[in-house]
Amino acid sequence: MDGVREEVRRRLRRLARTALPILQCAIAAGLAWVVAKDLVGHARPFFAPIAGVVVLGVSLGQRLRRVGELVVGVSVGIGVGDLLISLIGSGPWQIALVVALAMSTAVLLDSGTVIALQSGSSAVLVATLLPPGDSAGFNRMVDALIGGLIGLGVAALIPANPITVAHRQGRAVFGELAQALRGAATAAEERDPGRAAAALSRARGSQKALEDFRSALETGSEIATIAPLRWRRRNELEHYRAAAAPVDYAMRNTRVLLRRTVAALRDEERVPEHLPEVLRALAEATTVLRDELAKGEEPVRARRAALAAGRAATGELASGAGFSMRVVVAQLRSIVVDLLQATGMNREDASAALPAVGGKRPER
Template identity: 35%
Template sequence: MAKLRIGTLERLKVIESSLGSRINRVRKRSFAIVQASLAAGLAYWVAQTIFGHASPFFAPITVVIILGLSGGDRIRRAAEISLGVTVGVGLGDFLVNYVGPGTWQISVIVAVSLLVASMLSSSVLVSNQVAIGAIIIATIMPPGTAGGGTERMFDAFIGSVIGLVTIALLPASPLNSGRREVSKLLGIASSVLDDVAVALEKQEVKELDEAIMAVHNTQAGIADMIAAAKGGREVSKLSPMMWDSRWRVRSLERILPSVEQLLGDIRVLARRARVLCEDGDQVTIRLINIIDELADITASLSDYFDGLADETQTAEIPALVRRLQVLAASTDMSVVKDDGVLSEYVLLAQARSVTVHLLVVCGWSEESATAALPPTSATPAYPYERWPGIIEDD
């Protein structure tokens, strides 16, 4: 327990504001920047040179929008964007011819555009693109300017096609984004577990307040993690060059529920630790050491997922699994004092659950992970499996 520690929120702020973090963020986005730049230039060239459009404004714009989409269903959403921009441009040309430009005219154009879009599709994306396309026509590219009429509609279609072809032929790694999101959430989980261990040892509530706030704010990160995995799955299906990554993508998707459940368990653990400290109760050193070890293992898993592009790092997983096996074997009821309070039992239960989820993240099935825990029932659903070489605490 003699580690240099800072609070969860301070730790996250230091990481986020560091120069190294910013450089790393730029490095990770460099491929997407190159991808969008090349595709936008290609779309402009195709529309202008091959099809003879004088000012193919909507071709590169549509490319950038499509490549900027995150998560899954990019093909469907690209079709929605293409439909929205095409209808919006055509509708804008038609309406401006009749009502002209101006303040009240914009209100009319937007209202009619959204009404037409709602009849075409229930998608908010389609509605937005129809309205945006019509507004652009009514303001900066009115009828009569170069590339008007059907040319603009066709430019949007060109941009949609090139955007999808770019995803297929110049694909980003289907795994990197999802791994980074998993790493980020595991890093927060580790930090919260670390703060809980310190608070239980020192009976300090302040750090627990910060830890609870940090773990409560992970819902957006969970959504980003799921969206990144869906995007990776789509890339692995769309791009022939990434077909051999499909099984890795499925493996990543399989652990996502456990990462989410892990954070839920840690929320409960942190809140219950706060109750215990407020009541002035104490836990055994063994329980504190279990939570501290969980924090350290979770931090190692976070580092592993952040740097998994190097496949040689897979050697780390067996070592982490072994540590989790040893830890699981030590989480029997003797960890709690004979006169232990309810909060102490809850902490042990949550620590056991966190151990199971970490084993699943390492590749185990939930059944096997649960069977690694010493039973607390006379008739456990999954009989305890004593692994060779594991020395249990007396």
């Protein structure tokens, strides 16, 4: 019974997260129908509400491009369909041929998936419903434009909060990075290659979180561009955008660190005494960075924490260690540089802030 209640709560939370996009789609569909039917005078403008919903979608992102793709896709489909049906008539094989040629034309135009799909569906519309040469073909293109523009207008006037999704996905990414660093620290402390391997396996699965984070930032940037009500959130979003690439690098370097940790522990190399402590300090800096970004603050405390961890990653830390453990220390220093860049420092300043090891600075 508890499991059922938890599942219901999970689904209700998911509905709550998508409530605003659903509301936007509903309003856009209704407005598109009214404008196309009552103001423009189209008798059955079913393509207008469809276009409004497609442009908005329950999943956000790339709406400006979708408007163009919709109109181009509809135009290609109707143009190819109208030309062929007027020559070869209508029937099962004619429909198949028209759809194939319309979608092939869209692909040859080097178009996206939306254009190809809209070309195919519009060709079907011409082949089955619209008389060849009828002006309704042009009306469908106008309907697509009306629906697309109204979808954009609804997104601008009833915008989602561009920071909300960035917060949620950012927490997941920074949480995965901190968890991986803590896993490396515990494995090194306990001399346990199995624990290091488990941490590596989990870190390898973090790529989806990184992709979702980048997608959330793309969506947030679009909202902050087209929605006047959200312009003031652009600075907050910029902090996240500045952190995105360095955090991606930090996760990649952490995976390398974990692979070498597994190798070092299996080969029973000596573990530097303070290595677990430095790894945990770096994980804490990651958590502080997550919290400061979530609050919209300049990540000053995270920068200080990362610098403190980096200053402990000196040549003495790797002194007398085996090959794999020296690589671990080198990767640790690279992760420090990545996190410093995520706080807003440039790469040169971040590298210069660390103590030199053998006269060399960290390299990517």
